[in-house]
Amino acid sequence: MKPFRYNTQTCVYFGRNSIRDNKEQLKPLGGKAVIVTTKFVGNVPNLALMDMEEALESLNVEYRVLDNVMTDPPVENIVKLFEELDGFWPDYIVGVGGGAALDVAKALAQFINDGAGEPYNLFFWPGKLLNNYCNMCDIPVIAVPTTAGTGSEVTGGAVLTRSDKDTKESMNMWLYPKIAFVDPRYLESSPQFLLDTGAIDALAHGIEGCLHKDANIMNRSISFAAFNLFANFKDALLEGNMTEEQFDDLSAHSFMQGVSFMQSCTTIPHGMGYPLSQHKNVPHGLACGIFLGEYLKAFKDQTLVLPLVKACGFEDTSEFADYVRKLTNRDVDIEVSMEEIEYWTDQFMEIQKWRLEANPEKLSREDILNLYRVSLQKYIR
Numbered sequence: 001m002k003p004f005r006y007n008t009q010t011c012v013y014f015g016r017n018s019i020r021d022n023k024e025q026l027k028p029l030g031g032k033a034v035i036v037t038t039k040f041v042g043n044v045p046n047l048a049l050m051d052m053e054e055a056l057e058s059l060n061v062e063y064r065v066l067d068n069v070m071t072d073p074p075v076e077n078i079v080k081l082f083e084e085l086d087g088f089w090p091d092y093i094v095g096v097g098g099g100a101a102l103d104v105a106k107a108l109a110q111f112i113n114d115g116a117g118e119p120y121n122l123f124f125w126p127g128k129l130l131n132n133y134c135n136m137c138d139i140p141v142i143a144v145p146t147t148a149g150t151g152s153e154v155t156g157g158a159v160l161t162r163s164d165k166d167t168k169e170s171m172n173m174w175l176y177p178k179i180a181f182v183d184p185r186y187l188e189s190s191p192q193f194l195l196d197t198g199a200i201d202a203l204a205h206g207i208e209g210c211l212h213k214d215a216n217i218m219n220r221s222i223s224f225a226a227f228n229l230f231a232n233f234k235d236a237l238l239e240g241n242m243t244e245e246q247f248d249d250l251s252a253h254s255f256m257q258g259v260s261f262m263q264s265c266t267t268i269p270h271g272m273g274y275p276l277s278q279h280k281n282v283p284h285g286l287a288c289g290i291f292l293g294e295y296l297k298a299f300k301d302q303t304l305v306l307p308l309v310k311a312c313g314f315e316d317t318s319e320f321a322d323y324v325r326k327l328t329n330r331d332v333d334i335e336v337s338m339e340e341i342e343y344w345t346d347q348f349m350e351i352q353k354w355r356l357e358a359n360p361e362k363l364s365r366e367d368i369l370n371l372y373r374v375s376l377q378k379y380i381r
């Protein structure tokens, strides 16, 4: 067997009412906490926030709630939230919400830990800490996901928007949450497109994480178990009639694929999806998902990918691609030009070269251009 690294650092409490039933785990962390969360739109109650507030109150923890987390959070958002604390120094930080809220919780913890200095130097000092998967932050982060997709509750990355470069980038330090409370109830009031984008994001994490050159027996085992969960809920997700048990599967699928792809990484579809999010405002999961089916169909050696799509409940890569296309088509309405596709292909070949090197089959510029063209056919004007 080839050598590999397997690393997980988050204790996950999975299940309905997981905060209520496991809140004692927060006791040793201290008496002061900060909750960062997003303002929920309309009259949708932030059930997870209510559960966490109740838990902290019953534990006599003094806490503040910061609910100004922005979507695609810019670095300046972290600084602003820190200023809102006005000298309140927490023992730990709780992120409640989707990927943005969890990433902001990580970034805020790191920012406070490192003395709240110049934020760009602090988050993005030159030179990456490659292969250092240890937390470098003494302020623990607790994650309570209310969406199922990014897997941020079990991953070490925090993606922030850099206003100085007009791009998104992961902060340089790895920061894994200490505890994640994963409660499927929080998904049940999600709008359909959020369920779609999350499920496809997590699916892409699993597929790409298993095909990456650093994939190993551990992450593939976890991913395959998660693919079986995907098979359980895929039809109901498409039809919009999920049962309680299927919400449980959707929720577990997401964090399991998060654990999996942290052992290797994402590859081609994630790299190809970034321009769609950046320039066409397509949600991250759908942006990657648009390429997922054609990417698998294009494998010259289908034996590499057949076991994956079969574990997800499909006969072959064509059936898989049809399913994913149905989900993305109903939620994505954009227009792209061939000039844009040519430009994105060049950008991919230049900036995302490492993704090509991590892919099991060699792909040329022509292959990437073709993947863009075929996957985006419906949207080309």
Ligand SMILES: [Fe+2]
Binding pocket: 150, 201, 202, 205, 270, 284, 285, 288
């Ligand atoms: Fe993703």
